[in-house]
Amino acid sequence: MKQFISVNDVLSPSFGGVGEAIDALVQKALAYKTDPFKDKTLGANKRIGCLFLNPSMRTRLSTQVAAQNLGMETIIFNVGSEGWALEFEEEAIMSGNTVEHVKDAAPIMGKYFDILAIRTFPSLKNREDDYSELYIKQFIKYAGIPVVSLESATLHPLQSLTDIITITENYKPAYRTGRSQTAHRKPKIVLTWAPHVKPLPQCVANSFSQWVNAWGQADFVITHPEDYELSEEFTKGATITENQDEALKDADFVYVKNWSTFNDYGRIYCNDPSWMLNNEKLKLTNDAKVLHCLPVRRNVELSDEILDGPNSLVTPEAANRVWAAQAVLSEILKTPTP
Numbered sequence: 591m592k593q594f595i596s597v598n599d600v601l602s603p604s605f606g607g608v609g610e611a612i613d614a615l616v617q618k619a620l621a622y623k624t625d626p627f628k629d630k631t632l633g634a635n636k637r638i639g640c641l642f643l644n645p646s647m648r649t650r651l652s653t654q655v656a657a658q659n660l661g662m663e664t665i666i667f668n669v670g671s672e673g674w675a676l677e678f679e680e681e682a683i684m685s686g687n688t689v690e691h692v693k694d695a696a697p698i699m700g701k702y703f704d705i706l707a708i709r710t711f712p713s714l715k716n717r718e719d720d721y722s723e724l725y726i727k728q729f730i731k732y733a734g735i736p737v738v739s740l741e742s743a744t745l746h747p748l749q750s751l752t753d754i755i756t757i758t759e760n761y762k763p764a765y766r767t768g769r770s771q772t773a774h775r776k777p778k779i780v781l782t783w784a785p786h787v788k789p790l791p792q793c794v795a796n797s798f799s800q801w802v803n804a805w806g807q808a809d810f811v812i813t814h815p816e817d818y819e820l821s822e823e824f825t826k827g828a829t830i831t832e833n834q835d836e837a838l839k840d841a842d843f844v845y846v847k848n849w850s851t852f853n854d855y856g857r858i859y860c861n862d863p864s865w866m867l868n869n870e871k872l873k874l875t876n877d878a879k880v881l882h883c884l885p886v887r888r889n890v891e892l893s894d895e896i897l898d899g900p901n902s903l904v905t906p907e908a909a910n911r912v913w914a915a916q917a918v919l920s921e922i923l924k925t926p927t928p
């Protein structure tokens with residue numbers, strides 16, 4: 591693996607199809623969960639730089655733990671609050687607030703580190719700008735070393751890999767068809783929009799949709815209110831409905847997440863509290879397990895009774911962030927550099 595920016599980076603001739611490649615990466619992550627230090631020298635004498643242009647708790651800590659499990663040294667740099675303000679536009683006349691161009695900064699980081707990991711967020715002001723993924727693409731262009739997304743303007747691939755690991759672990763696929771027969775069926779996974787007080791990025795929802803569709807091993811339904819459509823680039827293949835109750839029917843997993851509007855970009859059109867998942871709504875499901883990437887606004891985005899109840903997977907899901915990061919870093923470490 592040469593970089594990790596989206597599900598497309600999991601495609602590899604050694605894995606076969608993308609569904610098989612995702613499964614292989616999931617199994618690799620689960621093997622690290624069983625034996626965290628089995629490759630403790632793989633990253634010896636290697637260093638990962640983790641650059642944060644935006645806040646993080648889980649991504650920052652889990653990536654550090656994963657790298658250290660592989661014997662790598664990690665250096666964290668909070669560019670957004672501690673570094674020079676970076677310019678990303680080519681041929682910019684830097685007479686404004688930006689102090690250093692990424693084409694000057696990134697090659698230096700490429701000399702300090704063996705892997706560069708970066709978190710950026712979208713502005714939510716201009717969709718074309720955000721969806722161009724300029725920030726992470728400029729780091730890829732100028733760093734000269736493998737780049738890992740710790741969440742970009744439109745995607746959050748380490749989170750999505752984690753989510754598929756968590757679903758794989760928690761799905762009991764066999765069901766009875768007769769007295770002694772069992773059969774297997776795909777899990778029904780529902781991605782549901784939830785209310786929030788602030789306009790949030792579409793990254794987690796986009797990325798989850800992209801990964802579940804590429805995985806191809808689920809009946810995948812997305813439900814949201816009118817005006818909260820996501821980009822077809824990521825949702826194509828899913829069933830999409832504005833009827834949340836209908837979507838939740840017989841679900842095995844419910845992924846809860848807020849996102850702001852895509853078409854009239856970055857806005858809040860609806861804050862209807864009836865979209866918040868609670869135990870009453872959970873009765874529509876097949877005793878579904880509930881996921882959320884966190885952080886979560888309790889009793890706005892997701893109810894206490896769900897978060898503190900037996901169906902919540904949010905803590906094991908967040909714990910699995912380590913194994914997802916470890917699987918990805920080890921794939922990159924094992925790939926020969928040109």
Ligand code: CP
Pocket residue numbers: 645646647648649650741749883884885
């Ligand atoms: N889910 C997630 O990315 O959490 P952080 O923002 O805390 O890293």
